[in-house]
Amino acid sequence: MSRETLAGAAFLGLIGVVLPLLGLAPFAVTPIYIVNSVGQILCFVLLAMSVDLMWGGVGVLSLGHGLYFALGGYLMAMHLLRTAYALTGVLPDFLNFMGQTAFPAWWRPFDSSLFTLFALVAAPTLVAGVFGYVSFRSRVNGVYLSIITQALTYTAMLMMFRNNSGFGGNNGMTGFREFFGLRIGGVACGVLLATLSGAAALLALTFGRLLLSTRYGRLLAAIRDDEPRLRFLGYETLWIKLSAWCLSAVLAALAGALYVPQVGIINPSLLDPALSLEVAIWVAVGGRGGLLGAAIGAVLINSVKFWLAAAAPAAWPFVLSGVVLLIALALPNGLLDALGWRRGPKLPALAGLSRKEAP
Numbered sequence: 001m002s003r004e005t006l007a008g009a010a011f012l013g014l015i016g017v018v019l020p021l022l023g024l025a026p027f028a029v030t031p032i033y034i035v036n037s038v039g040q041i042l043c044f045v046l047l048a049m050s051v052d053l054m055w056g057g058v059g060v061l062s063l064g065h066g067l068y069f070a071l072g073g074y075l076m077a078m079h080l081l082r083t084a085y086a087l088t089g090v091l092p093d094f095l096n097f098m099g100q101t102a103f104p105a106w107w108r109p110f111d112s113s114l115f116t117l118f119a120l121v122a123a124p125t126l127v128a129g130v131f132g133y134v135s136f137r138s139r140v141n142g143v144y145l146s147i148i149t150q151a152l153t154y155t156a157m158l159m160m161f162r163n164n165s166g167f168g169g170n171n172g173m174t175g176f177r178e179f180f181g182l183r184i185g186g187v188a189c190g191v192l193l194a195t196l197s198g199a200a201a202l203l204a205l206t207f208g209r210l211l212l213s214t215r216y217g218r219l220l221a222a223i224r225d226d227e228p229r230l231r232f233l234g235y236e237t238l239w240i241k242l243s244a245w246c247l248s249a250v251l252a253a254l255a256g257a258l259y260v261p262q263v264g265i266i267n268p269s270l271l272d273p274a275l276s277l278e279v280a281i282w283v284a285v286g287g288r289g290g291l292l293g294a295a296i297g298a299v300l301i302n303s304v305k306f307w308l309a310a311a312a313p314a315a316w317p318f319v320l321s322g323v324v325l326l327i328a329l330a331l332p333n334g335l336l337d338a339l340g341w342r343r344g345p346k347l348p349a350l351a352g353l354s355r356k357e358a359p
Contacts, residue, residue: 032187036262039194041302043259045201048282048298049208049291050251055280056288057212058244059224060141063276064149065252067156068124070270072253073260075123077173078107079116080184080261084177086111092175094168104166113180120257121250128249132242150273157271172267179261190262197258201295204251208291220244281320285327287334296335 047069054060081092082103095103109115131152135145163169182189211217219240222230227237260266269275278301286297301323308316331337 032190035187035190035194037306039190039197039262040259041299041306042194042197042201043255043262044279044282044302045295045298046197046204046255046258047252048279048286048294049201049204050248050255051279052283052288052291052294053208053244053248053251055283056290056294057217057220057224058241060241060245061146061280062149062248063146063273063280064151064153065248065279066271066273066276067149067153068128068249068252069256069259069275070156070160070266070268071124071127072120072256073266073270074167074173074256075110075116075119075253076257076260077176077266078110079113080176080179081173082107082110084175087177092168092173094163094171094173098163120253124249124253125246128246129242132245133238136238136241136245150276153271153276154273157268157273160268160271168267170267172265172269174265176261176264184261184264193258193262197255197262200254200258205291205295212290216240278320281324283334285323285334287336290336293334293336300335 047065050068051062051065054062085091085103091100091103110119131149135148140148159165160167161170167173176184178184179189179193182192212220219230219235223237223241231237256270279298282297282301283294284297285301286295287293301320304319305316308319327334
């Protein structure tokens, strides 16, 4: 394991596991609002790494990963609302507003935590698989694919704004009570969620970098650098790209599922294309490739954003614009290059992938 991977793992372990645990009694060193903010930032780290897997690893820029982030959030919200109903017997406000007297029948499986976890993997895989297959099979690339992903996310946002969508419409879904038996909003639940977010980000970074160092990672890098040549060598790049696309969608959905209990609400704002654009900025600031830069960028940008949201909220758009200009002009490959760190594991040349290595 490279020193960059070890440094990134130690960094995420410190802020994602040690810091939240200091919020528990008898330590009570970290205020709960800090723990909650750390947990949210770590969810954004996981989301940023899911985008970097495609942008830095495959050369495909998605401006619509907010779709999968929101999908995971809505699935988790359904489970939390079913759990709250089992405790209180009171329907959510949005169902009462629509004149409903019961949950839709297809919500019932979300009583189960295991089914919810299965859905968090299966649903984004299905959505990403259908979209990715159609797009990659048609060889839509570059800016055209980025625009399509953004348009898809915007379409989903418009659909979710409708009150008859069954997902709370403009007001969204709230009223969550418990997460694995712990009261949402309490110290113990906040620490658990922040720690789970840190553990998920740490596992994604560690195993993601290991994955990129394998033969599969070499194939992804070859697609990024010269896809036509790889096809000439006899590889079917469609399935390689599609598998990475589905994996990145699942990571984004898991990030959304961990994020929603920490903020206590979900509404169509998560599908706003501005969020997906901002995620691309996090990755660009930290440095594309290897996932570590995405983690650094997400932590840095969101820490400043959370601080300015309280200190000077009107200044944030100007600060973000200045950061984008600085990175574009002075550090085209992000902060990792400024630190002198490699963006990812060393990969052999494209010429090393001969046809005899094909699956």
